[in-house]
Amino acid sequence: MTQLLQDKDYVVYFSDCVEETNHDPLSAPAAQTPGSIDPKLEKKKPNENVSLADNSLLVDISDALSEKEKVKFTVHTKTTLPEFQKSEFIVVRQHEEFVWLHDRYEENEEYAGYIIPPAPPRPDFDASREKLQRLGEGEGALTREEFLKMKEELEDEYLATFKKTVAMHEVFLQRLAAHPVFRNDSHLRVFLEYEQDLCAKPRGKMDLIGGLNFGFGSGESKSFSKHVYEQTKQTSFFLTNLFRNSDPIPKKPKQADVMRSMTTTTDEIYLGATVRDVNDFFEQETTFLQEYYSHLKEAVAKVDRMTTKHKEVADAHIRLSSCITQLATREQPPTERFLTRAAETFDKCRKIEGRMASDQDLKLADTLRYYMRDAHAAKAVLVRRLRCLAAYEAANRNLEKARAKNKDVHAAEQAQADACAKFEQLSARAREELIDFRTRRVAAFKKSLLDLAELEIKHARSQQELFRKSLQVLKECQ
Template sequence: MMDGTDESNILNSPSSTNNGATLEIVSPTNPLAGPPVEPATGTATNGSGSATSPDSSSSAPVTPAALGENALHVEISDALSEKEKVKFTVHTRTTLPGFAKKDNNVVRQHEEFVWLHDRIEENEDYAGYIIPPCPPRPDFDASREKLQRLGEGEGNMTKEEFKKMKSELEAEYLATFKKTVAMHEVFLRRLASHPVFRVDQHLKVFLEYDQDLCAKPRKKMAIFGGFVKSLGKTTDEILLSATVRDVNDFFENELQFLTEYHGHLREAALRTEKMTQRHKEVGDSHQKISNALTQLSTTEKGNMETFVAKTAEIFERVKNLETRVASDQDLKLGDTLRYYQRDSDAAKALLIRRLRCLAAYETANRNLEKARSKNKDVHAAETAQAEACEKFESMSACGKEELIGFRNRRVAAIKKSLVELSELEIKHAKTQYEYLRQSLISIKEIA
């Protein structure tokens, strides 16, 4: 079932900025939630390990009256990154009945997003729907470690070098931070735009209750328990696939396709990560050459000094261009592949739940045959068989609609990301070519 959310818009919002202290998030267009929200900008600092995302107050407000009837618009209007946690300000505007306020703000942490996902996943009434994947846990350890090492090594570099490296690390930190905010927001937007999930009571509590939901960070034993549970799900999947024969070709083909497709997505995401990493390494190599030439220019005089200094400047600019290319590749391709890797896993989970329901239906049929042959508890067996049949048919009808919607949404989003990536690659190539052409002319004039 199509949920109306174009998550590619939010997942592919710009992840790099010219100023390391400025963060920009573009809210996605949501047909079921009223008119699109204009991009908001705000200031963020992370020198002490904290950062804030834009404040939605700078954008044109969307009032409940402008949303239309039975609308639910959810966005993360602000976020604060602290040492051990990230606090998200969730802004809700709605005209749905049952909400105490039509315009409300609550502060949530990642664990509360996990709590909401788990409550929806545990609800048997939603077994026939694709549960939007839980957003990944925020991880800023690498960026914070780099910033800490930079602070410790401040005395071993010039003021300009320190300022430049600090600006680059802050930009990297904020890019990671913004992706985290985007992943959490698209999770809420998919729930809010889904015709069934949007009226879930747990979602209502999440959006409305202004106190802590008492969702604590998972401890080591809980994480180990989650691993065992995941292993059990995999075993269950293999067992069901081997023992239960699906009579519906559509679902059987979908399961085979998603199993293979998920593997291809995982492989493509890994290869994309390696590609972007190599691109960053090329940029780092240009930076090392630039640093060496800058040092060399201090020992030269006259035209030679100007020539070497200009060449160092060119290599540094090329480094920035290469880094931007790598950043766009990771944003437009890597993030999209990783997201649909999780989403395809959620779609596959729907098919496994349906197989489990089919197994229960077949068991009910066998129990009914036994009851009739023994002429004992026939009515109870007939009731159980009828309930199992109704549940299976309902799940099949709902699941087919969901899978068709997932296919359409996935194809449109990946196509959009690839087109945008191609356009950016062409733009960067033209920019780099023109810059190198102009640079060659300028150094020839110096020589």
């Protein structure tokens, strides 16, 4: 495993940073400090837990390179599916290309009844970089020992954030690869096997405000998807047409998330007020998911505040240890030994508190945050179903008008039958997806809380043993 962290340029080369991951962030590895990483670790094998029943398409992120403006992910794929040109691929992708892939699934009408895995969050290392910069500027006001300890803490925080970013991008790809329908999408094959830069761009802001007028996707995107499917074996040829009319990258990518959220919320409110859903199951699911999402959002904010305060407690041990060390240099030898041992105890306690805060962030905060986004994706399925129901009701009204005027009755009947079939098919798929989502999230939270409890017990025992030995040493110093 190779990793490099430079204070000046903040460049990280990170190899094998994600161990075996399941389809949720619960199995993302706990952050390792630079000192705890074994440089002689062997190259890890591709993830074998993508699907316990089918290993025909395995995807993992083996390496990642973080720079100031972007993160490059090395995506490794092994497959036995005949649709792919080779059995193994290694490509380099950026975050924008992950978002592009997610958008292709969202705009495809065939996937309207499925819960589309949420796009991975955009890499954000600004906070860690700003702390490192402020630490460098204030180096003169700190002792060398205090400076080195705080620098180590910030580097660990930066590395942990980087690891979680890689894990979230890997989880997104693994969920697509494990899904029996999503894995067959032509855009996923292009993403996994085309070795050159895709130059993919996320949807522009005007595309995100499509709402009811755009439905599930334009006719141009449908014909384009068909073109991609037919030309899969000639990758280098069709990629030119694939991205010729791509939208420019938004200058502020976070605005795209706001636009997407506003569009979904607006559609949800409008359709909820104008379309009457008589299906008790979906009506209950809509009510539940709205309340569930609100609770998760509130819980994420509170857990983030908790973990932040816990990290502040760990950081306070640095100053406390440093102050006691300085005080020890001015005392008599017996007192100096006592204070030195006390400072060492606080320094060791700081490391345990830091690990506890990191575990809470990984096992609890990240799990809540991931399933908040997954719940939003489930709400989007219900919104798409309401759109389809609205189209079905509009087809019924058009049929009544056609019969009243005795004009184009056959065409109206056909449109009404197609709308009915589409709505029933979408409803059946959505029901299965929502039931699966319920089972998946319960199992995920159970695993997360059990893992967190075991880690808390482990750290508490370590802290108890530390205090026991420290008290014994301090008594000997008296």
